[in-house]
Amino acid sequence: MGLLTVIAEALHSLGKNKVRTALSVLGIVIGIGAVIAMVAVARGAQRKVEREIAAIGDDWLAIWYTGTSRGGVHRDQTTPPNQAREDAEAIERECSGVRAASPTNRVPAQVISQYGNYRTGVMGVYPNFFDIRRWNAQVGRLFTVEDMAMQAKVACIGTTAARELFGSVNPVGQTIRVNRVAFEVIGLLDSKGVGSDGRDFDDIILFPFTSFQRLIAGNEPSGTIFAAAKPGVPLAVAKEQIRQLLRQRRRLADTEEDTFRIMDRSLMAEANAAATNTFNLLLTSIASISLLVGGVGIMNIMLVSVTERTREIGLRMAIGAHGTQILGQFLCEAIVLCVIGGLLGFGLGVGLAQVVAQSFQWETEISYWMAAVAIGFATLVGVFFGFYPAWRASRLNPIDALRFE
């Protein structure tokens, strides 16, 4: 009996017992469909979180001065008041990989509105800071280069600070006072949520750098410089350009250490990675459990027909089939079942994912890799449990298989 005959016999046998075939296929379909749909939903959720994290903006660098430590002795380096401004402008001008750089200065301050007062962080920044951190105004507008040139008394406010100072009143157009100076709130920032380190990015008020230095911070030397890389430029490249430029501007000898630190995304990336890992773990456990459940289903259905099939094998042996012919037929049947079940299960999984996406407005993403794993696993289980009883039966004496109960 050639291979074609074996396949024909297998198909014929599957076609004969439609209920059994349908049930076996159903087990496989459900197992695979569940895995694909679950993973699609989980992956969609993961993508959404990743995008939200990315939206906070994590392609920026923070640079601050540290002074030097030589021979274990820490020497503070006095920073001239305008150094941060000059450095930031030089970085933006001369580092080819940098999109924008802004000096910043942040101090805690008591802020007063007509409704109450609140202690929060106030911060002076260049207008390009909004671009560096990808912050936007949900109401009103952001301050501009002109505002800064005119040292305008304007401010943009984060949602937490706005809620504390104005309650549910629209803060745009209202006045706040810091150090007895009145500023007009011109923009309410988008809510950025709490960072992975627990810091509230919305508890802040931003002022044009010039106005801030003159009216709030006095001549305090400014602190951190924020810079952002150009699109497509790796952060590490921008970081190295900035480092070389600052070393040159400090006239540091090759043997000297940096007198500043540049923090890049890696700290945030670590937090991201932790969140993503948790998600992956969750996803993997969901997939494994679905697969296991599916596998048990497949196994059950395959094993239900063992008695009947063992007798059939006994009869086939009695009329002269030898082991290879019988195993060939059963292997063929199991593979055909699993292939059909796999394809239908894939369709079901994709369909389910779409239904979920539409009815709950959830994001879903089909993982083809996971689909391959699921189909592979289901096929393995199906073939094993379809084939193993046949293999055992074919080892019996024909009469024992014929009389099997």
Add this chain to the structure above:
Amino acid sequence: MDTPLIRTVDAWKTYRVEEIEIPAVRGVSLEIAAGEFVAITGASGSGKSTFMHLLGCLDRLDRGRYEFEGRAVERLSRRELAHLRNRRIGFVFQSFNLLARTSIVDNVALPLAYQGVGRRERRRRAASLLERVGLADRLRHQPNQLSGGQQQRVAIARALVTAPAVVLADEPTGNLDTTTSLEIMRLLQEMNREAGVGIVVVTHEPDIAAFALRQVMFRDGQVVRDTASQNPVAA
């Protein structure tokens, strides 16, 4: 003397069920010539079926020798045994044992499939045998659409389709009424006479055994009588 079709020498078969040994066949030595029509009789539990399974290579003996057409069966591999069952032996069971949900013609053709005969040729030969047993108009039917007697005719057609040397029938009429039983026996008798195929029938009933030219009687796993009948039932 010609090589006998079947020759057993001191054949033993003992079942073991949880430490208890049940000797079912205890030292049977028997020769059956090609083309013989033999009835095996005996009380229930005397080992007839067990002996038939040994003859049919469905089971292996524990002790003794069994030669089929001069070949020592004990020494054949599983594959060679399958080949032997396929080409040289036909079975008819008491409970018919047809494949459900499979047409009559495909049931009969099945042994030929394992010989690698093409589908068309298989069906042609199966159809001609079904015609021979009087079921030419039922080729497309399924087993459960036939009466018991008709199902047993299908089984006989299946046993004969490969033109075997011998048909082994274990109580082929056990599930049938008297009239149908006699019809089935006449059919076997015809096949024996026309095609020269050997027939070994196990039966309880004397009038069934009477179709055979030779009666072998079992008691407690042994042959206690072996007689040739002078005037078997006429066809």
